[in-house]
Amino acid sequence: MKAVYYSPVSGTVKLNITSSDGCDRSADLITRLTNTVRYSGLTADQGVITLYTDRQSLKRIILIAEELEMSVSITEKKGLYFLFSRYSARTGILIGTLLALAVIIFLSNIVLRIEVYGNETISEKQILSILKDNGITYGTFIPSVDLRRAEISLQTSSDKLAWAGVRRMGFRIIAEVSEATEKPPMISKERPCNIIADRDAQITSISVQSGMLIPMKGDTVRKGELLISGVVAKEFRGAYYVHAIGEIKGKYREEITVTQKLTDYITVYDEPFTNRQLNIFGMTIPLKGSRQLTGKYELSAYTDHIQMFTLTLPISVTYTEVMPYHKETVSYTEEQALEIAEEKLTAYENNILTDNHAVILERELTANTDENSVILTADYILEGSIGRQSPIYFDVPSDSSADLKD
Numbered sequence: 001m002k003a004v005y006y007s008p009v010s011g012t013v014k015l016n017i018t019s020s021d022g023c024d025r026s027a028d029l030i031t032r033l034t035n036t037v038r039y040s041g042l043t044a045d046q047g048v049i050t051l052y053t054d055r056q057s058l059k060r061i062i063l064i065a066e067e068l069e070m071s072v073s074i075t076e077k078k079g080l081y082f083l084f085s086r087y088s089a090r091t092g093i094l095i096g097t098l099l100a101l102a103v104i105i106f107l108s109n110i111v112l113r114i115e116v117y118g119n120e121t122i123s124e125k126q127i128l129s130i131l132k133d134n135g136i137t138y139g140t141f142i143p144s145v146d147l148r149r150a151e152i153s154l155q156t157s158s159d160k161l162a163w164a165g166v167r168r169m170g171f172r173i174i175a176e177v178s179e180a181t182e183k184p185p186m187i188s189k190e191r192p193c194n195i196i197a198d199r200d201a202q203i204t205s206i207s208v209q210s211g212m213l214i215p216m217k218g219d220t221v222r223k224g225e226l227l228i229s230g231v232v233a234k235e236f237r238g239a240y241y242v243h244a245i246g247e248i249k250g251k252y253r254e255e256i257t258v259t260q261k262l263t264d265y266i267t268v269y270d271e272p273f274t275n276r277q278l279n280i281f282g283m284t285i286p287l288k289g290s291r292q293l294t295g296k297y298e299l300s301a302y303t304d305h306i307q308m309f310t311l312t313l314p315i316s317v318t319y320t321e322v323m324p325y326h327k328e329t330v331s332y333t334e335e336q337a338l339e340i341a342e343e344k345l346t347a348y349e350n351n352i353l354t355d356n357h358a359v360i361l362e363r364e365l366t367a368n369t370d371e372n373s374v375i376l377t378a379d380y381i382l383e384g385s386i387g388r389q390s391p392i393y394f395d396v397p398s399d400s401s402a403d404l405k406d
Contacts, residue, residue, distance in 0.1 A: 011079025017049040020069045032064045111140045112171040112314050138314035192241035192392040195228040197221045201250030201386045211244030227387050248387040254380045260341040261373045270324040279316045298323045337374040358384035
């Protein structure tokens with residue numbers, strides 16, 4: 001007996017064979033079937049023979065049973081052949097199924113989604129533009145695209161990219177990049193340097209970790225004057241170089257002038273509106289109600305993607321919020337102009353001076369007016385760091401010694 005395995009495509013049937021006249025001819029049937037047809041799972045119970053066979057052997061079994069005056073009944077059918085045969089007369093279902101399969105195959109071979117990963121300083125728009133130059137855009141037939149060529153073009157497009165990879169995952173094209181990390185400038189603490197004054201000031205506090213202090217607390221120094229020397233004298237003879245480290249704080253004067261015109265221009269925003277456009281396979285189509293952009297305006301946009309279940313389709317609607325504006329002339333009184341100038345001065349103090357860690361000890365304001373503007377002058381006495389590093393350049397002796405000789 002040859003074993004018959006269930007075939008999901010061609011089909012398998014289960015048969016019950018019984019004698020038509022009540023005589024038990026099971027032995028004769030089994031003898032005729034053995035080595036003649038393919039079957040399996042044969043059982044005989046009270047003159048009823050049950051077996052499994054494939055669709056190709058079914059006609060031969062029926063013919064043998066008829067010769068032995070036995071009847072055959074099919075109790076079970078399995079396989080795609082029998083499934084589709086039920087709908088063979090329903091051409092609409094068949095055509096619809098074939099069209100659905102064709103659409104699935106087609107959609108799985110065109111670009112429906114492009115994903116970019118790993119970019120930080122390089123914009124996604126720039127990467128998509130490079131991919132488009134290599135034929136990769138929404139709706140592209142994927143088998144016609146050279147992904148390796150796209151990788152090379154992407155990697156050589158910018159010195160900021162250390163690596164780039166382009167691969168396919170179903171209907172998605174995934175572009176992964178790795179940006180080169182810029183090495184921060186190394187400031188060697190072994191490199192000899194001085195600390196010099198970067199402004200005229202009176203020293204209020206001193207903190208020295210390395211080097212030789214030149215002036216003392218309370219001394220007045222000029223811009224460029226040496227504060228901490230990187231050349232340190234030895235006890236008996238000669239000197240050696242060090243990297244001067246320390247913080248010198250001092251009081252210094254600074255003057256800031258702010259001008260506010262009596263006749264100025266202000267920005268006036270007009271009625272905002274929203275433009276909409278349909279994006280489909282890389283094409284943009286303005287939708288009804290969108291206006292032409294003219295004059296000066298500010299924009300803010302967001303895109304709403306169309307989704308089918310968890311799949312993001314290459315179809316979206318972009319909403320652009322447009323805020324038109326124009327400039328208008330405005331006139332101020334001297335008091336109003338002075339108030340605006342004081343606001344500008346306060347912003348300077350809160351931003352520039354705070355960022356420089358300077359402390360305001362005294363402030364004297366002087367306001368003057370000419371034909372066109374109010375001029376506000378602030379005379380500050382500040383306290384803050386007054387030192388900056390200045391490298392020491394020298395010729396290194398052949399024995400690599402950095403000592404200075406008398």
